[in-house]
Amino acid sequence: MRSTTGWQSLDPTGNTLTRVTFERRDLRPDDIAVRIDYCGVCHSDLHRIHGMLGEKDLVPGHEATGVVVATGPAVTGFAVGERVAIGTIVDSCGECAMCLAGQENYCYHRPTTTYGGTDRIDGTPTMGAYSREYVLREKFAFHLPDGLDPAAAAPLMCAGVSVWEPLRAAGAGPGSRVAVAGLGGLGHLAVKLAAALGAEVTVLSRTAAKEQDALSLGAAELLVTTDEAQVAAARAASTSSSTPSRPTTSSRRSSACSASTGPCASSETPCWPARGSGSSEPAARSSPPPAREGCGRPWRCWSSAPSTASRRTSRSCPPARSKPP
Numbered sequence: 001m002r003s004t005t006g007w008q009s010l011d012p013t014g015n016t017l018t019r020v021t022f023e024r025r026d027l028r029p030d031d032i033a034v035r036i037d038y039c040g041v042c043h044s045d046l047h048r049i050h051g052m053l054g055e056k057d058l059v060p061g062h063e064a065t066g067v068v069v070a071t072g073p074a075v076t077g078f079a080v081g082e083r084v085a086i087g088t089i090v091d092s093c094g095e096c097a098m099c100l101a102g103q104e105n106y107c108y109h110r111p112t113t114t115y116g117g118t119d120r121i122d123g124t125p126t127m128g129a130y131s132r133e134y135v136l137r138e139k140f141a142f143h144l145p146d147g148l149d150p151a152a153a154a155p156l157m158c159a160g161v162s163v164w165e166p167l168r169a170a171g172a173g174p175g176s177r178v179a180v181a182g183l184g185g186l187g188h189l190a191v192k193l194a195a196a197l198g199a200e201v202t203v204l205s206r207t208a209a210k211e212q213d214a215l216s217l218g219a220a221e222l223l224v225t226t227d228e229a230q231v232a233a234a235r236a237a238s239t240s241s242s243t244p245s246r247p248t249t250s251s252r253r254s255s256a257c258s259a260s261t262g263p264c265a266s267s268e269t270p271c272w273p274a275r276g277s278g279s280s281e282p283a284a285r286s287s288p289p290p291a292r293e294g295c296g297r298p299w300r301c302w303s304s305a306p307s308t309a310s311r312r313t314s315r316s317c318p319p320a321r322s323k324p325p
């Protein structure tokens, strides 16, 4: 076993974490060991150390960056000394339709979370990245590109991907307008990412207090949602606009095309494995999986990403499922 140190929640009534020494597993053939240098503080860390899911003795942390310090004999994608990033999941079944589609976060058999999960092989609880060292399968580690500040990049592994995926699924880019509700931890990343994609960004906030922050992050404007005149003016401008339909929240709807075999060739058309296609479990997802050939399962396509509401009401769409924290 590999001894390491971490910060553990031993008192669910408080915010205090205790420095502890604990054991990581010895490396399996496809494992890497990572020296954790930085880890973001996700709000779900707070929820869970306060017992939201009834857990005890958590070592939180699932937004980490670090350096590979050891590799198992079957590891091919990483070498000692390389910079890596670790996100919210560290394993999955690898066999279900979602895993085969590269959407392990929607694994039908639940992905193994970076902390508070259960290791699929030895059954031990997973301990998070508020620790000196983490051990995981290489498949679930990511190369951290040169030039990215490892401290600033760490929050991209949960907060960042949480807003990046819907932006990409909705096709945000030049010519589109994006509204971001709340300039919080995820919201400020959504503003930066949407602006970087070329979209026109409006921040929705209850007061104007964060207007300068919103503008400095790349938003075009801030709309005060408690100001009825501003909301009415925005609605009027939206309904009178002659601009072609854009992937705003209100305009997204599912317009399913007929089922086909294999994902659509067009990268602009998201594809989902259709319900009941080789599995009795729901095929819920929020963005297109990478194009693959030869799977033989029917796929359902939308001209744009369905909104949560339409997923819940459309007969052809499965109910929304919660994603891993």
Ligand SMILES: [Zn+2]
Pocket: 042, 043, 044, 045, 062, 088, 158, 159, 325
């Ligand atoms: Zn998180």
Ligand SMILES: [Zn+2]
Pocket: 092, 093, 094, 095, 096, 097, 098, 099, 100, 104, 106, 107, 108, 109, 110
């Ligand atoms: Zn799976």
